[in-house]
Amino acid sequence: MPKAADVAATPGLRSSALSDDLSFLLARANAIALAAGNAALSEHGLKARSYSVLVLASGDARPSQRELAEFLRLDPSQVVSLVDELQSRRLVERQPDPADRRANVVVATAAGRALVAAAGEAARAAEERVHADLSTDDRETLARLLRALAFPGE
Template sequence: METDQGAARYSSPTLDADTSFLLARASAMASAVGNRAVADLGLKVRTYSVLALAVEVEPSQRELAERLRLDPSQIVALVDELEARGLLERRQDPSDRRARIVAATPAGAALFGQARARIEDAQRDLWAPHSAPEIEALRAMLRRVAFGEPR
């Protein structure tokens, strides 16, 4: 993690007041922490996210792309990688023959359980300087921004 001295050295009044920049920087920091937490499991934050959705909701590839805000070609590559490792499988969507559902295999669900515990520990460390009410307020605000959820 960056020291306060390093942050002050590169301080910019413009960027320090730019919400989008601050969100991008916080996202990059959280992704780096998450990537380190699951690296030895052969995952990154993106593959962890795909695995989480496959375990919890079994989305179509199109739904994965929409939820994760990734290009469909990126989703195909992520699903291919996890499928090759035996962690996911594609199934035909019974309500739409053209669509494929992405579901976790038992091995994928087990790996997700390990990864989730590591991600939670890493995030707990990252957010430790903040109170529980501050963290929940931030989550609520980010859900509104990310998904348009009402107050």
């Protein structure tokens, strides 16, 4: 991943038509944040996707794999692999869904919840570094705008 100084050294690219393309800017910002998050989570044996599944499994929602796939915008087969890996590490377990006996919900174990707490600190520190140039007001505005895009109509 190029450092900020590397990008500054290529002003021709920064001033290209892509610098006004919102989709490109979102994708580039996501790539930068994802790389920082994955680096921070690696010390806990996680990546952003597995961490996301573990966070959601640690909450009260008790999501099914299908719900995880829809919410995270991942192919269901990717979620199966993520849950399998987390389950092999005894961080989550599949439990019968009381509302639908044909489905399972994904629930974090005590070890999974403890890992979420520790990894969450690393993830938040990485986020702070990525967003260091933004004021608190700008971060709140960015979060509000991204929520509007991620969850339209809410």
